[in-house]
Amino acid sequence: xxxxxxxxxxxxxxxxxxxxxxxxxxxxxxxxxxxxxxxxxxxxxxxxxxxxxxxxxxxxxxxxxxxxxxxxxxxxxxxxxxxxxxxxxxxxxxxxxxxxxxxxxxxxxxxxxxxxxxxxxxxxxxxxxxxxxxxxxxxxxxxxxxxxxxxxxxxxxxxxxxxxxxxxxxxxxxxxxxxxxxxxxx
Numbered sequence: 535x536x537x538x539x540x541x542x543x544x545x546x547x548x549x550x551x552x553x554x555x556x557x558x559x560x561x562x563x564x565x566x567x568x569x570x571x572x573x574x575x576x577x578x579x580x581x582x583x584x585x586x587x588x589x590x591x592x593x594x595x596x597x598x599x600x601x602x603x604x605x606x607x608x609x610x611x612x613x614x615x616x617x618x619x620x621x622x623x624x625x626x627x628x629x630x631x632x633x634x635x636x637x638x639x640x641x642x643x644x645x646x647x648x649x650x651x652x653x654x655x656x657x658x659x660x661x662x663x664x665x666x667x668x669x670x671x672x673x674x675x676x677x678x679x680x681x682x683x684x685x686x687x688x689x690x691x692x693x694x695x696x697x698x699x700x701x702x703x704x705x706x707x708x709x710x711x712x713x714x715x716x717x718x719x720x
Contacts, residue, residue, distance in 0.1 A: 546641035564591045571603075579613045580606040621674070625654040628705045632679060635699025640685060645695065648684040677709065 558565040567590035573583040583603045587596040604617030618626070629652040640647050656677045662670035683692045700706050 540646070542641060542644050542646045544637045544641040544645075544647045546638045548638065548642040551638060552642070566590065578606070579611070580604070580616050621656060621658065624709070625656050625677070628677070628679065628703075628709060629654045631703045631705035632681075632696070632699050635703050636681070636683065636695050639695050639698045639702075640687075643691075643695070645691060646686040648686075649682075650684075651682045653680045653682075654678070 567588060569588045571583045571585045573581050575581050581604070583605070585597065585601040585603070587594055589595065603623060605620050605623060606616040607613035607619055608615045633650055633652050636650050637647060654677065656674040658674050659667075659670050661667040662672040681692075681696050683695070685692060685695075687695070
């Protein structure tokens with residue numbers, strides 16, 4: 535493995551993550567987390583999601599500040615383009631999760647990163663969501679992720695960083711495995 539002579543600092547506290555993993559292995563009930571988002575319709579296809587808190591480690595937690603994500607559809611869909619489309623937000627979530635994983639794995643393996651860029655593209659035939667073809671899937675037919683990583687590591691080590699990130703990515707798992715989703719009204 536290529537190692538730098540200076541201490542590696544990718545901004546990830548590997549020791550704390552490893553300590554958490556060890557502690558939660560001893561108390562698996564504390565590892566059950568519930569993530570929350572509340573979405574409010576604003577107008578047309580425009581909505582705002584607010585993320586304020588979650589539960590885990592046996593208690594509720596509040597973020598230091600609420601986060602908002604605005605979503606809309608582009609003008610080619612007769613909308614006003616006031617935010618990213620929901621499917622673009624999904625692609626962003628995948629890229630964010632994989633990139634965070636690369637940083638965490640690199641820190642743990644003693645590899646200094648200089649830059650990491652993930653470019654994510656999802657292919658979709660919109661005849662499904664428009665109701666024009668009942669045999670066309672509503673979601674992505676294909677998603678491609680391309681990483682550009684500049685680090686103190688060789689190509690094989692970088693491939694291994696990305697592979698480990700993919701293996702541990704919650705969003706990659708969500709997108710590639712069935713998840714039970716129940717929708718209620720009222």
